[in-house]
Amino acid sequence: MFQLTQLRCFVAVATELHFGRAAVSLNMTQPPLTRQIQLLEHELGVLLLERSGGNVRLTPAGVVFLREAEDILRRSQSAALAARRAMRADAGCVTMGFIPAASFTLLPQLLASVQAQLPDVQIVLREMQTLDQLEAIGTDRIELGIVRPFAPRSFAESAAIFREPFVLAMPSEHRLAEQACMRLSDLEGEAFIQFCPSESRYLYELIAGRLRAQGVAPETVQTLSHTHSILALVDAGVGVALVPRSAQKLGYAGVRFRPLDEVDSFDVEVHLAWRRRGRQGVVDAVRLLIQEAYPVPAKA
Numbered sequence: 001m002f003q004l005t006q007l008r009c010f011v012a013v014a015t016e017l018h019f020g021r022a023a024v025s026l027n028m029t030q031p032p033l034t035r036q037i038q039l040l041e042h043e044l045g046v047l048l049l050e051r052s053g054g055n056v057r058l059t060p061a062g063v064v065f066l067r068e069a070e071d072i073l074r075r076s077q078s079a080a081l082a083a084r085r086a087m088r089a090d091a092g093c094v095t096m097g098f099i100p101a102a103s104f105t106l107l108p109q110l111l112a113s114v115q116a117q118l119p120d121v122q123i124v125l126r127e128m129q130t131l132d133q134l135e136a137i138g139t140d141r142i143e144l145g146i147v148r149p150f151a152p153r154s155f156a157e158s159a160a161i162f163r164e165p166f167v168l169a170m171p172s173e174h175r176l177a178e179q180a181c182m183r184l185s186d187l188e189g190e191a192f193i194q195f196c197p198s199e200s201r202y203l204y205e206l207i208a209g210r211l212r213a214q215g216v217a218p219e220t221v222q223t224l225s226h227t228h229s230i231l232a233l234v235d236a237g238v239g240v241a242l243v244p245r246s247a248q249k250l251g252y253a254g255v256r257f258r259p260l261d262e263v264d265s266f267d268v269e270v271h272l273a274w275r276r277r278g279r280q281g282v283v284d285a286v287r288l289l290i291q292e293a294y295p296v297p298a299k300a
Contacts, residue, residue, distance in 0.1 A: 002043045004076055007069045009036040010048060014066045017056045092282035095124045097133035098146040101227055102270060104246040106162050106294075107146065113293045114286060121282055129199065129225075137275050143283045144290075145273040148202040155276055161294035162270035166207070167257045169231060169247065170240040177256045184214045184264040191239030192218035199225040203268065207242050210266050231255055244268045269296070 012022040013033070023030045041048050048062035058066065098107055107125075114123055126133075126142055133145035138155050147158065168182045176186055195203040204223075211218070221239050224230050227247045234241050235254040248257050259265070272290055274283070 002040050006036050006040040007073055009033050010040055011066065011069050011073065013037060013049060013056060014058055014062060019056065093122045093124060094144060094283055094286050095126060095142045096144040097126045097128045097136060097142045099130060099148060100127060101244060102146045104249040106270060110290060114289060117289055118285060121286060133273065137273060144287060147271050147273045149269055149271050156273050157276055158271040158273040159291055160269045160296040161272045161290060163267050163296050164245045165265050165267050166242045167245045167259055168240060169234045169243050169255050169257055171234060171237045172254050172256050174240065179258060181261045182258045183261055184211065184216050187218040187240065188216050190218045191221045193222045193224065193230050193233050193239045193241040194220050196223045196225045206268060
C-alpha cells in the first residue's frame with residue numbers, strides 16, 4: 001500500500017510539473033523524490049507522470065489520481081487536527097439534542113454563548129422530544145440534551161437552565177381577550193386544548209395538576225404534543241390553552257396571550273441533560289459553560 005509521503009511527493013511534482021522545483025518545495029533532493037514517485041507507480045501499477053527531458057506532464061491516470069491524492073492528504077490533515085482537538089477541553093465537536101420549544105428563545109442565545117466563548121467547538125444539533133433524547137444519551141448518539149424535566153434515569157443527570165411562567169392563549173375575539181390578567185377559575189367550562197399526556201407528559205401533568213388543585217374543570221376538546229400545533233388550533237378558534245410564555249414568539253396573529261395573576265401563576269422548566277460518567281473534555285466544557293451562563297435558582 002502506498003504511503004502518505006509518496007502522495008505528497010506526487011502532488012508536489014504534479015503541481016510544479018518539474019522535479020527540481022518539487023524537490024525544493026519538499027526540502028529534499030531530487031533522487032529520493034524520483035524514487036518515491038517510482039515506488040508509487042509500481043504500487044499502483046500505472047504510469048502517473050510522463051517525463052521528456054526536463055518536461056513533466058500528467059498521464060490520464062495521473063490526472064484522476066491527483067484529485068484523489070489531494071483529497072486523501074486533506075482528510076489526513078483533518079483527522080490529525082480532530083485527534084489533537086479531542087485532547088483539548090476547548091475544541092472539538094459536541095452533538096446536542098433539543099426540544100422544539102427551546103428554539104423559540106433559549107437555543108439561539110445558548111449557541112451564541114458557546115460560539116463566543118468556545119469558538120473552536122462545533123455544536124451538531126438534533127431536534128428530538130425529551131424521551132427520544134434520553135434514549136439517545138443512553139446509547140451515546142447525543143452527548144447533551146435540552147429537555148423537559150424527566151423521571152430519574154440511572155445513566156443521566158440534568159440541571160435546570162431555563163424557567164418561565166405559563167400564559168393563557170386565546171382567540172383574539174374571545175370574550176376574555178380584553179382582560180389584562182387571568183385567573184385559572186376563568187377556564188371553568190371553557191373549550192380547552194391540552195398537551196398530550198403520553199408524548200408531553202411533563203407539561204400535561206403540570207397543567208392538569210394545577211387545574212385539579214384549583215378545582216377548575218375546563219372542557220378538553222383536543223390533546224396535542226407540540227406548542228405550535230396547539231396555538232394553530234387556538235388561532236382557528238377551537239379553544240383556549242395554557243402554554244409557556246416563550247410561545248408568544250411564534251406570532252400567531254389571531255391569538256392573544258394573557259398572564260395569570262400572581263396567585264395562580266406557575267412555571268415550566270427546561271433542563272440540560274448529559275450522560276453520567278460520559279465523555280470528558282469538550283463535552284464538560286460546553287456543559288459547564290451552559291450551566292454558568294444560564295443559572296436557574298432553586299424553587300422556593
